[in-house]
Amino acid sequence: MVTFVPTRPGRLADVPAFARTIGGAESNVACALAAAGHRTRWVSRVGADGFGDHLIEAIGSYGVDVRAVRRDPERPTGVYFRTADDRAADGHEVLYYRAGSAASAMAPANVPRRDLWAGRILHLSGITAALSEDCLALMSDLMARPSPDHRPSPSRSAAPLLGGPGRPLVSFDVNHRPGLWRDAVGPRVLLELARGADLVFVGEDEAEAAWGLRGADAIRAALPEPEVLVVKRGAAGATVFAREDGAAGAMGAGCHAPSPRVDVVAPVGAGDAFAAGFLSATLRGLAVRDRIRHGHLMAAAVLTVPGDLTQPPARAHADRLVALDDTAWGRLRLGPGWTGDDQEVRTR
Numbered sequence: 001m002v003t004f005v006p007t008r009p010g011r012l013a014d015v016p017a018f019a020r021t022i023g024g025a026e027s028n029v030a031c032a033l034a035a036a037g038h039r040t041r042w043v044s045r046v047g048a049d050g051f052g053d054h055l056i057e058a059i060g061s062y063g064v065d066v067r068a069v070r071r072d073p074e075r076p077t078g079v080y081f082r083t084a085d086d087r088a089a090d091g092h093e094v095l096y097y098r099a100g101s102a103a104s105a106m107a108p109a110n111v112p113r114r115d116l117w118a119g120r121i122l123h124l125s126g127i128t129a130a131l132s133e134d135c136l137a138l139m140s141d142l143m144a145r146p147s148p149d150h151r152p153s154p155s156r157s158a159a160p161l162l163g164g165p166g167r168p169l170v171s172f173d174v175n176h177r178p179g180l181w182r183d184a185v186g187p188r189v190l191l192e193l194a195r196g197a198d199l200v201f202v203g204e205d206e207a208e209a210a211w212g213l214r215g216a217d218a219i220r221a222a223l224p225e226p227e228v229l230v231v232k233r234g235a236a237g238a239t240v241f242a243r244e245d246g247a248a249g250a251m252g253a254g255c256h257a258p259s260p261r262v263d264v265v266a267p268v269g270a271g272d273a274f275a276a277g278f279l280s281a282t283l284r285g286l287a288v289r290d291r292i293r294h295g296h297l298m299a300a301a302v303l304t305v306p307g308d309l310t311q312p313p314a315r316a317h318a319d320r321l322v323a324l325d326d327t328a329w330g331r332l333r334l335g336p337g338w339t340g341d342d343q344e345v346r347t348r
Contacts, residue, residue: 001078001098002051009084012093017020022058022093023080025125025175025272028308030296032276034063036312038283041065043115045102049105051077052102062309068115072102083265094179098131107134108141116142121279123171125196126190130180136189143170143196169282172197173275176206186294189212191222199228199282201275207231216241216254230278230292232271235259238292257292260332262300269308277312293322293329300334313339 003023004016026163030040042064046052048071055077060066078101083093098104106128116122122142129139174190187210192201200223207213213222216231216239224227237258277298281291301312312318317339321332 004081006084006123013296025127027059028272029061029123029276031309036280043068045070045072047077047102048073072157075102095132104131106138108138115199120168121171122168125173125291126175143193145196171199173201176210195225196228200226201230203232255288257289259296260334262303266306269302270299273302301339304336
């Protein structure tokens with residue numbers, strides 16, 4: 001969808017002008033992964049209008065394959081407006097104009113499975129499930145868990161990259177947005193969807209708000225099905241639970257990696273960037289701790305620029321930081337411009 005961001009802080013009623021940009025959890029992840037050197041495809045629907053043109057051109061400019069995006073001549077491209085502050089701030093406002101949008105018309109009958117099953121990972125979001133009954137039907141269909149008899153046993157060194165016969169690993173970011181749900185069923189639906197995924201991202205704060213769960217262990221107890229569960233804890237870091245030997249293996253203790261200290265420019269886009277960094281490291285077969293650290297670095301790249309998207313650090317630069325020992329990692333302080341290879345990364 002097209003996002004309108006205020007040119008200055010304040011209530012939406014008081015802001016005189018907005019800057020146009022692009023928004024959408026899945027497209028943000030696709031753009032960040034493409035910028036990091038992976039081949040990505042964005043599957044969606046936009047209106048046959050100027051905003052649809054803008055989305056396709058802007059997302060394609062990151063190197064994302066947009067050939068699977070369908071144009072809807074009868075429904076408009078979705079838009080939304082938000083205030084410039086953090087989503088968790090008391091005065092934060094979001095206005096969605098997505099009812100009847102082109103994306104809300106996505107359904108099992110009009111989204112070809114070949115477009116979705118072509119990659120090694122299929123990344124989905126709870127936001128899409130909230131758009132319409134058709135979208136929820138599509139999500140439920142995509143996340144139907146295969147029979148345990150047909151699930152492969154992944155290696156110990158990397159997350160599984162196949163969820164079943166002909167099915168990629170299904171990654172799901174819960175992304176609980178109460179303002180999008182038309183009734184109170186949202187939390188229950190999101191929990192059911194998460195149970196069908198292979199890899200789940202959820203914030204500790206949203207798990208408490210949606211499900212009344214406090215702490216990473218409680219979240220894992222409520223979500224034993226995913227092979228990998230990533231509990232994001234904001235500035236405190238992230239905890240990941242991963243099965244040791246596939247579906248039949250033990251859950252394994254949570255692996256925690258703290259976040260580096262970040263001089264935040266704008267507190268938006270970090271969750272999608274973290275998911276992109278974690279998925280990038282998963283595709284590379286890196287260890288769980290290193291996947292978390294790559295997620296933190298991708299999030300830090302976005303947090304130190306004004307918008308939701310930015311060029312991530314070069315892979316070699318990120319790998320050098322990820323390889324630091326715990327003491328050196330704990331002293332990192334990342335500010336604007338840190339992603340350049342010629343930039344000194346500060347310690348504290």
